[in-house]
Amino acid sequence: MNKKIIALLAVATMGISVVGATPQTQFTKGETQVDLGAASIEGKMADGKDAHKWNFDGGVTHALSDKTAVQYGYHGLNTKHNDIDMHELNVIRSLNKNVAVYGGYGRIRNHDEDGGTNNIAQVGVIGKAALGSKVDVYGKAGIGTKKTTTWEAGLGYKVNEDLDINAGYRYINTQATDTHNVSFQGPVVGVSYRFGGHKAATPVYTPSYAPDPVRTPVVEHRAPAKPAMADYYVQSIYFDSDQDVPRADQTPNLQAALNAAQQYPNDQVKLMGNADTDANPQYNIGLSERRIQDVVQYLVNNGVDANRLISIANGDAKPVATNSTASGKAENRRVDVYIHR
Structure with a gap:
């Protein structure tokens, strides 16, 4: 695949945030998430394809509030014969616990001898839903300049409150020349770790309850206690x-x-x-x-x-x-x- 075509393709991939980890749709003010992952990238166009190559994906997301976060991402976009990477900066806004939207800016660089640097704008949506107490399904879709459309879908597994892992598939289709479309696609895997934020301590005080004529709450698994005050x-x-x-x-x-x-x-x-x-x-x-x-x-x-x-x-x-x-x-x-x- 021609190196300049690959450079254009890399620019167009900015149509979506592509951090290789389970995406966030809700935030805790002050919390930081670190993402580490990998993507196996294959390039395809009308006259052929460039074979899969594993790339590093990484990112940092910091919650400015319980609704808004800023995200930096680095993504390798190398295929077998091309050396490309991408830096991006997004602002993400949570609409509810299942949906977030984002917009941002990216810088793409082709490190090959006749490569170049390109800038692009992007917007998109992230969706996430629980399949159980440990498993989430997620999807992302976005559009950007260079007539780019992208999607990604996968599953995330919660190891504990602060750590989760994911696996999914990413597809990017974009205009490479006036007459040709090009795509990057392949599996992605990642791990995310969160720290910081305002975490409230578990209350040590266990209240007692007086009967109520309308409704008396019955709390499951409450340990008996004898508070000094009622x-x-x-x-x-x-x-x-x-x-x-x-x-x-x-x-x-x-x-x-x-x-x-x-x-x-x-x-x-x-x-x-x-x-x-x-x-x-x-x-x-x-x-x-x-x-x-x-x-x-x-x-x-x-x-x-x-x-x-x-x-x-x-x-x-x-x-x-x-x-x-x-x-x-x-x-x-x-x-x-x-x-x-």
């Missing part, structure tokens, strides 16, 4: 999946929490945020924190002194129902309100 259950406020604003039908429950806070003005109010297990534990800690903050804002806006409020983010660690059914998950998406006396 917590009196007031009400739970419920949320839709991956939402930090209460459901539309929760106004009476919010009012009940406010009434209790006003009835006992000398006592503290404890708020415990919870989530289902649809997302990963670290994301769920942040989600439960945001749910608490919404309820806190409601109470403060209605005259409750913020110094009286105690917040504990449980994430998905304190379910009151099974997470294997939709109704059970609905019960677990909540903020529990107690009077702490």
Whole structure:
């Protein structure tokens, strides 16, 4: 394959972020992910192909907030007879736990004697869904200048909270000349490691519950405890999946929490945020924190002194129902309100 054609092809590959690791669609502020991987690249065009060669893929993604991250990536795009690499910088925006969008800029260089350097813009979408507690399926698709279209799909396996591995397949089709299209394609494998970010400590305090005439939560696997002060259950406020604003039908429950806070003005109010297990534990800690903050804002806006409020983010660690059914998950998406006396 002509070296200049390969250079044009490499530029066009910027139509999508191609880090060789399970892509992120949700973030934790301050967290950094390091990706290390490899891709077996084969080049094809109308008059022939250039054989597979294994290349290094690497990248670093840093979360600026729980919704936005910046990503740098390095990707070898070598085939058997050509020496090419790519550097890219993307901004990624999470739309929800399953979908993110990105846009960015890349620099492609052909290191062969008659090669050159090219710049390109890109935009794309990333999708990710859980197949179980350990396995995710992912897909990425993007478009860029040079009439580029790309896709990648694969599976990720969670080794632990901070480490996962993946395997997938990548295909890139682009305009190489005015009359020819060229493609790069092949398998990709990778490993990702995450560190940093705001990780809330697991609460050591286990509340006791007083009977409630409407609903008494029964928490699974709670160890018995004898707190120095008693917590009196007031009400739970419920949320839709991956939402930090209460459901539309929760106004009476919010009012009940406010009434209790006003009835006992000398006592503290404890708020415990919870989530289902649809997302990963670290994301769920942040989600439960945001749910608490919404309820806190409601109470403060209605005259409750913020110094009286105690917040504990449980994430998905304190379910009151099974997470294997939709109704059970609905019960677990909540903020529990107690009077702490």
